[in-house]
Amino acid sequence: MNMIKQTIASENITKAIEAFLKSPPVGTLDTVLETFKDMIAKGESMLPPRVFFEAVEQSSIAISITDINANILYTNTAFERITGYKNEEIIGQNQAIFSNHTTPRIVYETLWGRIKQQKSWSGTLVNRRKDGTRYVADLTIAPVVNAHNKTSYYLGIHRDVTDVHRLEQQVSNQKSLIESVVDSAPIIIALLDRSGKVILDNMEYKKLATDMAGKEPASEFVSALKEIMGEAFNQVWDAGKEFKNKEISFDPGSKGKPRCFQCTGTWINELDFSADSFFNSHRETYLLLSINEITNLKKQQEEVRTNALRALMAEEELTQSVREALTGSVYQIQGPINLISAAMSMLQRRSNGQKNNDNEAVMNALQQAITAGQEAMNTLQSCIPKTIEEPYELVNLNRILREVLSISTKRLLKAGIVIDWQPAPMLPSILGKERRIRSMFKQLVDNAIDSIIDSTNGDGVLKIITRTTDTNLEVIVQDNGKGIPENIRLKIFEPFFTTKQRMSGRAGMGLSMVREVVNEHSGAIEIDSEFTNGCRINVQLPVQPQ
Numbered sequence: 001m002n003m004i005k006q007t008i009a010s011e012n013i014t015k016a017i018e019a020f021l022k023s024p025p026v027g028t029l030d031t032v033l034e035t036f037k038d039m040i041a042k043g044e045s046m047l048p049p050r051v052f053f054e055a056v057e058q059s060s061i062a063i064s065i066t067d068i069n070a071n072i073l074y075t076n077t078a079f080e081r082i083t084g085y086k087n088e089e090i091i092g093q094n095q096a097i098f099s100n101h102t103t104p105r106i107v108y109e110t111l112w113g114r115i116k117q118q119k120s121w122s123g124t125l126v127n128r129r130k131d132g133t134r135y136v137a138d139l140t141i142a143p144v145v146n147a148h149n150k151t152s153y154y155l156g157i158h159r160d161v162t163d164v165h166r167l168e169q170q171v172s173n174q175k176s177l178i179e180s181v182v183d184s185a186p187i188i189i190a191l192l193d194r195s196g197k198v199i200l201d202n203m204e205y206k207k208l209a210t211d212m213a214g215k216e217p218a219s220e221f222v223s224a225l226k227e228i229m230g231e232a233f234n235q236v237w238d239a240g241k242e243f244k245n246k247e248i249s250f251d252p253g254s255k256g257k258p259r260c261f262q263c264t265g266t267w268i269n270e271l272d273f274s275a276d277s278f279f280n281s282h283r284e285t286y287l288l289l290s291i292n293e294i295t296n297l298k299k300q301q302e303e304v305r306t307n308a309l310r311a312l313m314a315e316e317e318l319t320q321s322v323r324e325a326l327t328g329s330v331y332q333i334q335g336p337i338n339l340i341s342a343a344m345s346m347l348q349r350r351s352n353g354q355k356n357n358d359n360e361a362v363m364n365a366l367q368q369a370i371t372a373g374q375e376a377m378n379t380l381q382s383c384i385p386k387t388i389e390e391p392y393e394l395v396n397l398n399r400i401l402r403e404v405l406s407i408s409t410k411r412l413l414k415a416g417i418v419i420d421w422q423p424a425p426m427l428p429s430i431l432g433k434e435r436r437i438r439s440m441f442k443q444l445v446d447n448a449i450d451s452i453i454d455s456t457n458g459d460g461v462l463k464i465i466t467r468t469t470d471t472n473l474e475v476i477v478q479d480n481g482k483g484i485p486e487n488i489r490l491k492i493f494e495p496f497f498t499t500k501q502r503m504s505g506r507a508g509m510g511l512s513m514v515r516e517v518v519n520e521h522s523g524a525i526e527i528d529s530e531f532t533n534g535c536r537i538n539v540q541l542p543v544q545p546q
Contacts, residue, residue, distance in 0.1 A: 227426070
């Protein structure tokens with residue numbers, strides 16, 4: 001021990017230790033070490049040497065001092081506790097005694113390269129205790145320079161961070177395990193913060209982002225959820241309540257097939273680990289979106305639904321044809337009856353109240369014709385199928401139009417017509433009568449197909465576009481058929497007016513029905529007069545009709 005004290009006394013180390021203990025620096029391990037090194041070099045002394053010596057001995061951090069060949073000159077009590085070597089066993093030994101020979105050679109080369117340049121080195125080594133057990137050491141070594149700017153000693157400070165390393169590895173392993181499980185999950189997973197920013201996602205989410213051509217899927221889903229849930233979404237978001245199995249559809253139009261998803265949201269709370277929350281705990285809240293693609297299931301359901309709709313639409317068209325035929329017959333009978341009534345009035349005025357057997361016979365015959373005509377009209381009117389009153393419900397126009405195109409597939413293929421389908425990817429629903437709206441668009445599509453077939457413009461193209469404005473949903477039905485002459489554009493929505501001369505037996509009340517449905521939903525319909533390569537009809541329906 002006397003030898004140690006004599007060694008420490010040299011180069012005024014004792015004085016430096018006294019000053020170090022009187023005003024210990026605050027900062028990182030490197031900062032403390034640099035201050036300690038400077039004090040040793042300057043030999044500052046403000047306390048009795050014994051105070052500093054005892055403080056170093058009682059420090060919980062292992063401290064050692066070696067010569068320039070790494071031979072140990074001094075160790076404190078913590079050094080003995082960590083390494084297992086007593087002071088008298090280790091003094092004079094080289095630091096290599098702690099090497100476990102598992103630390104890569106490059107680490108030692110870097111270490112010696114730094115300290116020979118009179119620079120501090122910090123790093124992690126695997127050391128070996130006296131009993132042969134290994135531990136992870138967080139080590140900092142700094143050269144101590146004398147008055148002649150020569151390195152006289154090396155100061156080492158290290159801690160046993162084996163437990164910290166094990167915890168870090170456990171956290172890292174668990175993180176990797178969780179990420180592997182999340183990435184291998186067959187569903188789409190995304191973790192969002194309160195601002196809607198994606199914090200964590202999986203491979204399925206990344207694939208969806210690629211399919212959506214650069215759009216952020218989470219933003220699209222949140223926007224769709226707001227449309228579907230309305231004000232309830234804000235309440236759920238603010239209160240941190242979960243929601244389950246909300247169906248969302250994404251329709252890329254002609255670029256691909258529609259995709260359907262089922263979305264569930266769960267809120268997750270995490271303790272804030274910042275220094276500000278050390279005593280006053282604070283929780284961060286995140287929304288976990290679990291999205292399951294149900295496109296195939298929906299496709300099967302849609303096939304069943306389409307077959308049923310095809311039968312239903314055929315029945316409705318038949319009913320509509322009967323309604324049109326009977327209404328047209330009533331209309332046609334009404335004309336002659338009106339003429340007969342007018343003739344009777346003329347005869348009555350000519351007779352001036354005088355009896356004339358011939359006139360009376362004619363008037364009786366006319367009256368019988370009027371009565372028979374009225375009875376026939378009443379019979380026909382009683383046979384007209386009644387319109388079924390339909391309730392208002394939420395309707396997705398993209399789905400309705402896809403159903404109409406699916407029902408019309410055979411006619412489209414037979415006529416060689418190309419479909420240019422350009423829907424809005426996320427279209428809000430409207431409040432309307434689904435069957436009436438479907439029949440309306442079916443009529444518009446049928447008219448477009450008929451126009452293309454009658455045209456000689458070449459290859460037929462039917463374009464359908466859906467989009468949103470501030471208050472309306474717009475549906476554009478455009479064809480490159482023969483178009484509608486300007487002089488009859490105001491008449492085509494009138495009852496019994498038709499340009500389909502080749503289709504005998506149809507009175508042509510379809511476009512009249514279209515206007516009727518549009519009016520029922522507080523919408524508007526117009527024919528684009530500037531479009532000359534066929535016909536373009538624009539239907540506007542309010543998102544929230546009055």
